[in-house]
Amino acid sequence: MSKTYSIGIVGARGHTGAELIRLVAAHPQLELAFVSSRELDGQRVADHNPAYTGDLRYENLGPAAVVGKGAEVVVMALPNGKCAPYVEALDAAAPQTLVVDLSADHRFDAGWYYGLPEIPRGRCQGQRRISNPGCYATAMQLAIWPMLEYLAGPPQCFGVSGYSGAGTTPSDRNNPELLRDNLMPYSLVGHVHEREVSAQLGVPVEFMPHVAPHFRGITMTVNMWLTGAVKPDWVRARYEQRYAGEPLVDVVEQAPWVSRIAGRHGVEIGGFSVAPGGKRLVVVATLDNLLKGAATQAMQNINIALGLPELASIPAFKETSHG
Numbered sequence: 001m002s003k004t005y006s007i008g009i010v011g012a013r014g015h016t017g018a019e020l021i022r023l024v025a026a027h028p029q030l031e032l033a034f035v036s037s038r039e040l041d042g043q044r045v046a047d048h049n050p051a052y053t054g055d056l057r058y059e060n061l062g063p064a065a066v067v068g069k070g071a072e073v074v075v076m077a078l079p080n081g082k083c084a085p086y087v088e089a090l091d092a093a094a095p096q097t098l099v100v101d102l103s104a105d106h107r108f109d110a111g112w113y114y115g116l117p118e119i120p121r122g123r124c125q126g127q128r129r130i131s132n133p134g135c136y137a138t139a140m141q142l143a144i145w146p147m148l149e150y151l152a153g154p155p156q157c158f159g160v161s162g163y164s165g166a167g168t169t170p171s172d173r174n175n176p177e178l179l180r181d182n183l184m185p186y187s188l189v190g191h192v193h194e195r196e197v198s199a200q201l202g203v204p205v206e207f208m209p210h211v212a213p214h215f216r217g218i219t220m221t222v223n224m225w226l227t228g229a230v231k232p233d234w235v236r237a238r239y240e241q242r243y244a245g246e247p248l249v250d251v252v253e254q255a256p257w258v259s260r261i262a263g264r265h266g267v268e269i270g271g272f273s274v275a276p277g278g279k280r281l282v283v284v285a286t287l288d289n290l291l292k293g294a295a296t297q298a299m300q301n302i303n304i305a306l307g308l309p310e311l312a313s314i315p316a317f318k319e320t321s322h323g
């Protein structure tokens with residue numbers, strides 16, 4: 001018999017928490033131990049998330065109560081800056097618990113493993129504190145990584161996200177009224193994902209985020225100045241070779257569309273365009289911010305850390321590609 005692991009989600013009312021509940025419900029070796037929410041306290045999970053058919057209810061759980069649940073895996077799906085009391089309690093009482101943090105709180109913490117499964121492969125198994133990369137940051141890193149050694153300067157990354165990226169706490173950036181017929185630029189220098197990608201890749205990147213009226217999905221258009229001249233076919237072959245064994249990265253010919261990635265679990269990278277002279281390359285990546293940008297990536301990390309099949313509970317991606 002395969003072992004079943006118990007898993008709890010702190011902040012399960014939110015967009016990413018809901019996606020995680022769906023993935024856990026489909027997982028043959030994970031069982032929901034608790035889901036926390038202050039607003040939905042006492043309500044049945046199944047009434048909010050039809051993918052889950054058990055009897056569990058949302059609970060308002062503080063740090064001690066989370067520890068008391070004794071789950072083997074805990075996912076933190078709280079807004080940035082909120083998880084410290086929970087992590088401190090888990091560190092003190094349950095250091096062997098696998099904790100995956102979806103927020104930015106531990107992405108610059110050397111004591112935590114930065115879990116972008118494709119870069120690099122092979123170091124995640126057995127980790128117990130995993131920081132899940134940002135959604136834009138995932139798209140930027142996967143788009144830039146194959147060209148890293150050829151960069152002549154900072155890549156410029158023009159990112160457009162659906163408004164689910166701004167979470168459920170009301171703000172201008174998730175207000176459909178303000179977003180109608182609009183594109184909202186914000187944090188045009190110094191966004192946390194700019195610092196995150198610069199730190200992870202070891203080269204500075206320049207990132208300009210925008211929010212659009214669609215609900216989910218990111219388009220990341222990356223402009224790269226290169227040290228030598230390249231041709232589009234060579235670039236595409238390089239990306240194909242780098243990601244050949246990656247089930248959640250699809251290299252495609254045309255620039256991918258966000259409408260075709262929404263609800264799907266991987267990344268599409270394509271549109272390889274080279275300016276006259278060969279030293280300016282533009283690449284486009286799309287992903288669903290709630291899936292490969294958050295919940296799906298967390299599930300990859302959990303599976304790898306526990307030694308389970310990496311894609312357990314994650315629907316096939318490349319087979320349904322529109323490449």
Ligand SMILES: NC(=O)c1ccc[n+]([C@@H]2O[C@H](COP(=O)([O-])OP(=O)(O)OC[C@H]3O[C@@H](n4cnc5c(N)ncnc54)[C@H](OP(=O)(O)O)[C@@H]3O)[C@@H](O)[C@H]2O)c1
Pocket residue numbers: 010011012013014015016017036037038039040076077078079080082102103104133134135164165166167168169289290293294
């Ligand atoms: N949305 C994305 O595309 C995305 C992508 C990658 C990473 N992330 C990161 O993932 C985390 C969750 O994002 P999300 O979009 O799912 O957020 P969200 O929709 O705003 O949900 C936040 C959750 O945290 C709970 N919560 C809020 N404030 C709290 C507090 N002070 N104490 C305890 N619980 C609190 C909320 O439930 P109650 O208010 O009912 O307690 C809710 O369940 C964030 O750190 C975000 O940056 C998000």
